[in-house]
Amino acid sequence: MRTVTDMTSVALAITDGVPLFELAGPCAIFGPLPSGHFGPWYDFTVCAPPRARVGGWFRADTPHGFDQLAAADTVIVPACHDNAHNPPGDLVDAVRAAYDRGARVASICTGAFVLAAAGLLDGRRATTHWMHAALLAERYPAIDVDPNVLYVDEGQILTSAGKAAGIDLCLHIVRTDHGTSVANAIARRLVVAPHRPGGQAQFITNPVPPSENTGLVDVLSWAITHLDQPLTVHDLARRACMSSRNLNRHFTSITGATPLQWLLTQRIHRARELLENSSDSIDHIAESVGMGSAATLRRHFNRAVGIPPDTYRRTFRTSSCADTDCGADNVPGNRTRLPDSATLRYADRAAG
Numbered sequence: 001m002r003t004v005t006d007m008t009s010v011a012l013a014i015t016d017g018v019p020l021f022e023l024a025g026p027c028a029i030f031g032p033l034p035s036g037h038f039g040p041w042y043d044f045t046v047c048a049p050p051r052a053r054v055g056g057w058f059r060a061d062t063p064h065g066f067d068q069l070a071a072a073d074t075v076i077v078p079a080c081h082d083n084a085h086n087p088p089g090d091l092v093d094a095v096r097a098a099y100d101r102g103a104r105v106a107s108i109c110t111g112a113f114v115l116a117a118a119g120l121l122d123g124r125r126a127t128t129h130w131m132h133a134a135l136l137a138e139r140y141p142a143i144d145v146d147p148n149v150l151y152v153d154e155g156q157i158l159t160s161a162g163k164a165a166g167i168d169l170c171l172h173i174v175r176t177d178h179g180t181s182v183a184n185a186i187a188r189r190l191v192v193a194p195h196r197p198g199g200q201a202q203f204i205t206n207p208v209p210p211s212e213n214t215g216l217v218d219v220l221s222w223a224i225t226h227l228d229q230p231l232t233v234h235d236l237a238r239r240a241c242m243s244s245r246n247l248n249r250h251f252t253s254i255t256g257a258t259p260l261q262w263l264l265t266q267r268i269h270r271a272r273e274l275l276e277n278s279s280d281s282i283d284h285i286a287e288s289v290g291m292g293s294a295a296t297l298r299r300h301f302n303r304a305v306g307i308p309p310d311t312y313r314r315t316f317r318t319s320s321c322a323d324t325d326c327g328a329d330n331v332p333g334n335r336t337r338l339p340d341s342a343t344l345r346y347a348d349r350a351a352g
Helices: 020-030 066-071 089-101 109-117 133-139 165-178 180-190 210-224 233-240 244-255 259-277 282-288 294-305 309-316 347-351
Strands: 009-013 043-047 074-077 104-108 151-153 157-160
Touching: 009 020, 009 066, 009 089, 020 043, 020 104, 020 165, 020 180, 043 066, 066 089, 074 089, 074 109, 089 104, 089 109, 104 109, 104 165, 109 133, 109 157, 151 165, 157 165, 165 180, 180 259, 210 233, 210 244, 210 259, 233 244, 233 259, 244 259, 259 282, 259 294, 259 309, 282 294, 282 309, 294 309
Parallel strands: 009 043, 009 074, 074 104, 104 157
Antiparallel strands: 151 157
């Protein structure tokens, strides 16, 4: 049985004419990092046909063809140049071979059409850029296409919406493999949001005017510093000087989630940080994030993340925490083996 940290090699598949933006995120996140930053990192390979064009301005200079995809632990397929045509047959075959071998396969934007052509999305929930979701559903009716989310994690298969959502998916993969602290550090280095949950809407159809957003930003900041308290929608509304009904409307317009969903996401996020970086007991962490009891934390954490907090701690605790008493079976350097079916789910869907 493989552990998430066994998945050390990442291959990026480039097709001729691939948009530049969809390549930048995976290259920056999985590619070589400055020495000494995060310890052992991914072995990153770019695979492409000879002299493949990138964004209309560059050409890919790599000795690796699609045949190398099957050797990778994780295969990432970014957007295709033109999804109106069938994706390259050799790429489809290589992606299918990698999957059959046990690789984790992820798509960004219209890369989902490659996974669909390989038969990997049949019977699964998947997403792509909202502009192309209808075509994906029409061409491959066996797929449960969700056009409203940033990314979908189905375990061995992951799909994301277009453009910046690809960065969210890549950070989600790092968070799955290495934990929240490392993913947050990568996000800070890239100057991007550390965590946009996969269930967040791809775009907000009715943005609130900036003058109204300012007060809500203050409320969000205040709530994050008071997660140890049993906050309610009424508490947030009173802080924002508006009615609960207006708060719900503005909150959903700006964040794509209800206040309670957002609060649960923040509590789970904070719990993950404490599990990784502290030796606090589960009971103490539950109180610190406003869950009240260890039983409540375990229930919500398991639903949101896919594994119990104790297992998460043994898997992702930092080296400094490993030198202290962080719980049972606390052996420095030890990594808990996760069941193959365990996937780290996004927290905002736990409240649904």
